[in-house]
Amino acid sequence: MIKAVIFDMYETLITLFQSPLYFGTQIAIDAGISEEEFQLLWKSTEYGRTIGKMNLEETLEFILKEKQCYSKELLSKIVDKRKMSKKECFKYLHPEILPMLKELKKKGICIGLISNCFSEEVEAIRNSELFPYFDATYLSFEQGLQKPEKEIFIRCMNKLSVSSDECIYVGDGGSFELETASEIGMKAIQAVWYFKEGTLQPAKRKKDFIQAETPFEILKYI
Template sequence: MVVRAVFFDLYETLITEFEKGKRISKRSYDYMNSLGLSEAEFKREWRIRFERRMNGQFPSYHAVIRDILESRSLPYHEEHVEFLYQSRVSEKRIPFHTISNEICRMLELLRERGLKLGLISNCSEEEVISFGQSGLAPYFDDVIFSYKVGVAKPNEEIYRLACERLSVTPQDSLFIGDGGSDELRGASNSGLTPYHAYWYNTFIESEYEKIHHPLHVLDMIESFNEMELPEP
């Protein structure tokens, strides 16, 4: 096998929302005044809808909030929900403005070596609304956002779809991610070779080989290809 494609996770792999263990945005939302829910109540409702948010069953942030409020028999105030939505969009825009030079250099070098690059992200619309205008977008041959394709990691279907869209086989492909959503196991079960991106998120553990610095991806691929070369 020679590596033909590398697929990446997005959040906490190519971009990060944290610095020195603290959230960069310092977000603070007044859910009680906006929705009539305490922060703890809102977070509980938000979490239990995670899978449906990621796989597009909820078509928008507004639809999620409407569902939460209806389940609690609370009124839906459009202006309050729109304010929360715009605040979340602004929060999620921040990481796209602070992309590491090392990340960009890694992607640039991978492209120079003729590798196809794909992105597979579990996300909802407001989380990636800034991706297309970011410095990351030009590096990728294809981008898969879970909410658009109706399936999320670790479901094997999303990895197979990613390979089909780049015209590569899973056996020719690597997946690099921080390990959230059990994505590394999903990649492995789909036939891709997974590697654990360990440069931002260091609290998730896995059985997969860790890469501690973005530029080490190049060394790892070169070693991988050399190992697979047949003897003369």
């Protein structure tokens, strides 16, 4: 009997690719740094930013000073634009996301969230209209570990007081999350409703997993 559905956030409940992008490419332009030079430093900090070792402000200050273009005004401008871009994503929800979450609640199903995310994404998630639906929220920046590590899944299950065979895990399939969920005994479903050709989305369809074309399809597996 399914008692909980645990979701990924990005490219599952929301997408980064329907609102204006503000990734490394755009930040480099604002900083006046070549993209190659910026990305070399930006990507080298990704793991630390994901597990809470560095926040956005610290990372950008480090890069701007390293490239000798730091000013408080420039740092503030880039931080504000980056944070705004993360908030903006929540305005482009698939129309079935909120109704699906409401229906899970009506059925008495617990809802969990496990997401790899940076400091600016934690802020956006916790201030979003989705956040009140979660009974357990496990964000890599706050937990000090990231998917696909099993421990972050186990922590979420323990918080929800459910066993793995009582859980559905729903994610786009990035970070080998579906493989880990399946390995520990969850029913793993790949969310493909945001998938679109020609984007920078990191995940592709995985034939070894059930694929849900719309959020409402999740309800039939309860």
